[in-house]
Amino acid sequence: MTTSTSTPPSAATDFILIRHGETDWNRELRFQGHIDIPLNDTGHEQARRLGLRLAGEPVDLFFCSDLLRAQQTAAPAAQQLALPVVTQAALREQHFGVVEGLRAEDIRELHPRAWEQWLEFREDHAMPEGESPLQFHARILGALGALATAHAGRRLLVVTHGGVLDMVWRTARGLGLNGPRQSDIPNAGINRIRIADPSDPAQIEILDWADTRHLADLPAQPNYDQRRHLKST
Template sequence: MTDGPAKQASLAPDSTRLLVIRHGETAWNRERRWQGHLDIDLNARGAVQAASLGPALAHEPLDAVYASDLQRARKTAEGMSHGRGLPVHLDPALRERAFGAFEGMLHGEVEAADPAGYARWRAHDLDYGPPGGETLADFHRRVLDAVTAIARRHLGQVVAIVTHGGVLDCLYRAASGAPMHGPRTADLLNAAINRLEYAGGRLHLVSWGEAEHLAGLALDEIDRA
């Protein structure tokens, strides 16, 4: 999904342009295994996806790069920032949602072990948290606080944020005005480029799901749930 933005349009001094990017693919993405806060590395395809981001953004201004401190996000950010001389600022608040006891399990295993909890997760129940994990409401609050702080720190600039599928879902909903609960409607593709603008104290959707640089290599987040 993309609205074909004018990528070099002028930026107001009281707004921030955000390029928000999901990390490259991991083996656990392919296996339908819950990662959460577990520190899983990119697979070979994910490394290729990460390397493709630098050339895709080579002709665009970029003032700062932030990433989750989990290596799948950090390595994707490093691939994108290579050659620009920009450090990657690591922020644990950009991590995926904490799934507690479900981390490391396959989706089918979670559904079999806790069908009621799995159904609440798929329904995007704001009050539901896996055992030892975050509620969706707490996760949304963490993500939006972190991204808003980054945007305010870089008014008048362009910032890339490399993070996780669940984080992108939060940001898409906030920027598009979609409710924070219920089924999702946006693709969450590995290493696709998604554009937001922070202005007037809130996020605005510019475009979503630019994946031409991936040549069909992108994998969507598990299910539309």
């Protein structure tokens, strides 16, 4: 896809969406959710390179999930752009309830029924005390819609989470919320979208997706999808 850096139409809002850098729990296939996990060394290097890549980018406002891994990813870019970062809890990852902090194999052992249901990829299924994809999707579209309404015609930089970007991709492609993730969502990748009408945040145009040129010579990122990891074992 071609990257767009032109000024958005007056009623539209352009977003540069970033998934946070890598954490140790990503590598360990643990469900992070709302638990505050810091970046690991690779994640900090990804964040540093992201900051250099975004230097000089035309950005009006900078928003971020309030979780530490997102804030640490945002910090180098905020310094390069000389912008304050506004944190919002609404931009957090999906909440996974009682299984947060557990590895996929731990969930399969401790919560076997919940794990079997998780493998069905149903939009209405939530881990115990967690959010379903339907609930999560509503939260994320509400958050993006509020930003688009408040800042129509401007370009916003947002550091958030992989699940958030999955909700954006599914919405833009009209895929629905059932079924496995189909998009590439690398840590510290750059994704550009446009919401043309702030009153209808579900109408998302993808301008560019999963740009990782700034990370080209770093170690390859693993497959973080816990369900694929254990589906056949």
